Amino acid sequence: MSDQLATSKEQEEIERAKDLVIQAITETMDVYGAAPSVGRLYATMYFVENPITLDEMKDMLEMSKPSMSTGVRALQENGMVNRIWEKGSRKNKYAAEKDFFKSFIRFYCKRWEREYKENLRAIADSQRILQEIMEDDSCDETIRKQAEDYYYQVEDSKKYYRWLERLVESFYSQEIFRHIPKEDL
Structure with missing residues (x-):
């Protein structure tokens, strides 16, 4: 098996592992009063390393920008997403709170x-x-x-x-x- 094929298979397994956690978080976010789409937004953002814009979220989840904005606002109100200021960036960026405590x-x-x-x-x-x-x-x-x-x-x-x-x-x-x-x- 070539290294590239093994890497591809391993990458697929990583994505499968992430999807399991994303699905579980999505399904349990109703505890926080979140709709499934908002739960999926948070769960997806949880695995994003750097702060992202609403446009980037929209592209990742194939949701409308107004839906993204509403979801992010709800998550911010619950302390699950933080707006991050980045020098030189004109757009708001957001990061999921990864500390569940x-x-x-x-x-x-x-x-x-x-x-x-x-x-x-x-x-x-x-x-x-x-x-x-x-x-x-x-x-x-x-x-x-x-x-x-x-x-x-x-x-x-x-x-x-x-x-x-x-x-x-x-x-x-x-x-x-x-x-x-x-x-x-």
Whole structure:
């Protein structure tokens, strides 16, 4: 077998190996709320060594430039793609975030922060209303008791949101990795 034929076969095997990972990433990107085309975009960019333009992405994936732009913007918002400035280049270039730990932290912590902040704010507002009812001596005792029950029910739920807040902080501070280390494989 000639060296060129062997190299060609090996190159095909490399492409097959890449395709397996691209397909798996594409299929699991729905966890991040991404459409399959956006998942495929990220997965393809994951294997690109240097930052590329939207035009280069469009050519690689045979997608329209508006679709590329929308997909890249969604990936940027989720911290999975970064815009890269290159001296002398007039076009924006992009690179996939290859550190899955960073992607995970950016994506999930942003959502978890929203969850605990919105819910703690709603609980505080709710408890102010319920407190007024509980303190209103002219209010029916049954209604006051119901307000009190709801007050303590939502008070109990704050444990979860405060825990979630601490969890987010443990990711941002990297403290989580002292308890669940990144394995060096």
